[in-house]
Structures are given as C-alpha cells and as structure tokens.
Amino acid sequence: MAVKAIGMFEKLNVPMLGVIENMSYFECSKCTEKHYIFGQGGAQKISEKYNLPFLGEIPLNSGIMTGSDLGKPIMLTQPDSASANAFTSSAKNIAAQCSIQAIRMQEEMEAEAPAST
Numbered sequence: 001m002a003v004k005a006i007g008m009f010e011k012l013n014v015p016m017l018g019v020i021e022n023m024s025y026f027e028c029s030k031c032t033e034k035h036y037i038f039g040q041g042g043a044q045k046i047s048e049k050y051n052l053p054f055l056g057e058i059p060l061n062s063g064i065m066t067g068s069d070l071g072k073p074i075m076l077t078q079p080d081s082a083s084a085n086a087f088t089s090s091a092k093n094i095a096a097q098c099s100i101q102a103i104r105m106q107e108e109m110e111a112e113a114p115a116s117t
C-alpha cells in the first residue's frame with residue numbers, strides 16, 4: 001500500500017518529505033516492552049529503499065482513535081504519552097525537512113533566474 005502510494009507520488013512529481021510509520025508498536029501496561037504487532041522496521045526499509053528521510057514512528061494508542069472521534073488530539077488528552085512524544089518528534093523532523101526543501105527550491109530558482117546586473 002505505502003509502496004504503491006510512493007510510486008504514484010513519484011509519477012506525479014509530488015515532493016515527499018519522508019516516511020512516518022503509523023501504529024508502529026504497542027506499549028502495553030502489563031510490561032515495559034514495545035510489542036511490534038504488525039512487524040518491526042517496515043517504514044524504515046521503505047525509507048531506505050526510496051532514499052527518503054525516516055521521520056518517526058507513532059505507537060498504537062487507543063486514545064488516538066477515541067480522541068480523534070471527539071476532536072481531542074492525543075497531544076491534549078495524554079500530552080506525556082509515548083504517542084504524543086512521537087507526534088512531537090515527528091513534527092520537528094517534518095519542520096526540518098520543510099526547511100531543507102525550501103532551501104533547495106530557493107537554490108533552484110536562483111540557478112534558473114537570469115543573472116541581474
């Protein structure tokens with residue numbers, strides 16, 4: 001699914017900032033282990049295959065779903081949870097990639113613009 005989407009974006013020339021893995025793992029309350037219910041490292045492999053930055057992994061948290069239905073993001077309902085922290089660090093990585101893309105676009109525009117005298 002994700003690989004198909006990447007192929008489509010490449011065809012349409014849509015720039016991709018990177019890969020974020022949703023439902024990466026489950027942090028259960030019974031132990032301190034991360035349970036990788038859907039397998040581990042899938043998004044990391046995709047980011048390496050397509051040479052895209054890996055931006056983060058968002059753990060499973062039932063609060064994300066219930067909060068989304070109520071319009072209450074996990075950042076507000078459980079600000080200290082692993083999921084909220086993962087959103088914060090992923091957002092920082094996205095912001096960094098936006099800056100990198102902006103610099104690249106500016107450099108491309110400057111290279112294409114006729115030299116001013």
Ligand SMILES: [Zn+2]
Nearest residue numbers: 028030031033
């Ligand atoms: Zn457990």
